[in-house]
Amino acid sequence: MNKIENNKAWFLVLPVFILVAFSAIIPLMTVVNYSVQDVFDTNTRYFVGTEWFKAILNDAALQSALMKQFMFSFTTLSIEIPLGIGIALLMPKRGMAASLCLVLIALPLLIPLNVVGTIWQIFTRSDIGLMGWSLREMGVAYNISRNPVDAWATIILMDVWHWTPLIALLCYSGLRSIPEAYYQAARIDRASRWAIFRYIQLPKLTNVLIIGILLRFMDSFMIYAEPFVLTGGGPGSSTTFLSQALTTMAIGQFDVGPAAAFSIIYFLIILAVSWVFYTTIMNMQKEK
Amino acid sequence: MKSRIALIVYILFILLPIYWLLNMSFKTNQEILGAITFWPQNFTFENYQKILTDPSWYKGYINSMIYVSLNMVISLTVALPAAYAFSRYKFVGDKHLFFWLLSNKMAPPAVFVLPFFQLYSSVGLFDTHIAVALAHCLFNIPLAVWILEGFMSSVPKEIDETAYIDGYSFPRFFAKIFIPLIGSGIGVTAFFLFMFSWIELLLARTLTATEAQPIQVIMTRTVGASGIDWGVLAAAGVLTIIPGIFVIYFVRNHIAKGFALGRT
Amino acid sequence: MSWMVWTTPTAGFFIGIGLILASMSIWQYVSPSIERKGFLPIKTTRGDRLFIGLLTSAFIHLGIVGFTDLSILVATAISAIWMAILMRWG
Structure with a gap:
């Protein structure tokens, strides 16, 4: 669509700008200020320059948290996106069954994050949880507080359970916007199931998938409450992701200086990855 | 099969x-x-009885619902005109402003916890519903602008032009013609706003103490000295799911109608 | 304001960023920039190149501060040169 050049449009955007700036820019400036000082309280503080940045960048525990974070985000996304598309394709198209499906599938999305953690913590306990108990009865050695592999598998399963519905919902909606005539034309051409998916359905899905993938990347990169409740970051620190390391530092130990430096690095990483992703997709669309 | x-x-x-x-x-x-x-x-029903008869428990639900609704109203009110501007006009810095808005969705809340606490304390809003609602605007307004802009772009511009020729002023055109046209979009957006505000924990926990504390924070006190009260914990958990069921039930038709979001 | 624990260097930093953004907006308003293709793999406007420049400069600073013993001024100098190249030929 050709857009009209009109700088008065700024007035329509202004309320959004002011509201978001209030909550975004003031705290961001404060974080930057923290990051170059050793703060005890507002009157007792010392300028330390870039010392915190140096310490954080060379901290082995944080480097490993970053690696774990990338691994976690990559794994969950590569399961959730194909699975979500698959579920969307399977869902009934209209009628009561479609409504029921939508409501049931959307359920996990609307549960507070720490409650999701609680549900899975209960579910996987071997004394009172269905899954933990069943696995034990079947003779599988499964213990999320001792075995890092079990802890990882459970967190990924929980994330898939919680967030695949988002992808499924977005894709389902994208699929519904395809006119029936397209399918009829494909049937006349005797197109295969795969051809229909590749040339009719997938192109219609790209836009909703962009939103889905970006949302999932950002949120999975910031995951905090769910693993915190489920495993507490353990066993050891095997499931301590970035947000949890940061929160422990900022609130638990009250080291605001290093925590702020950490925050800035963290934010820059997300910003860079998202920007590359966003620009690549926008350019792909422009070329089409 | x-x-x-x-x-x-x-x-x-x-x-x-x-x-x-x-x-x-x-x-x-x-x-x-x-x-x-x-x-x-x-x-x-003992577990539910315990929650529904004790104000210190059920007030958590009321608090959560108040700030979530406030957030939805604020976000939609400011995001609608902004999304219209993004979908119809070119202006200085539009692309960068859009990405800046999105970047706030990327800022890990953990980054902001401490300055948020101080910011809202210094303006005297600590432990109020409006504080949590405003803080959630940080990620919900960008999301609302993003989704609404997609819906608005799919409405042909000829409709705007015809309305202006017919003598409609901008506010009247926007309220009378445009908003009804993107009704589904507003429904879908409201669903996502509800979802992200309802499930959020870190900011809601940091910005409240007693008066506006949400249910997911109150829940953590089932862990007492004598161990965990599993029954009450489970009942509280179940109750946090119920509002979501209503919301998804109301928007199911908008989602089923189909939308293909996208910027061009 | 005192809870924001301002220091002179960070205040200077934000004033600098603010001035850059303001002057870029005015420049854009007076003579709008047209998208072009330089050595970067994508078409960019002036504002895009500024953003890319600032973001990469941040990483240059992090790299030098974190993993070498060089002064931060070295990072700033490298960033300034990189920024100039990017704005002109990017």
């Missing part, structure tokens, strides 16, 4: 953990800690 079975298996996978929570919420603690039972043997 095969696809039906796959779908049913998936839905079972979704429902099983929730069923287990529901099952536990109707049991006594004795039964929970005893042998595994697949449905409550001594069916009891």
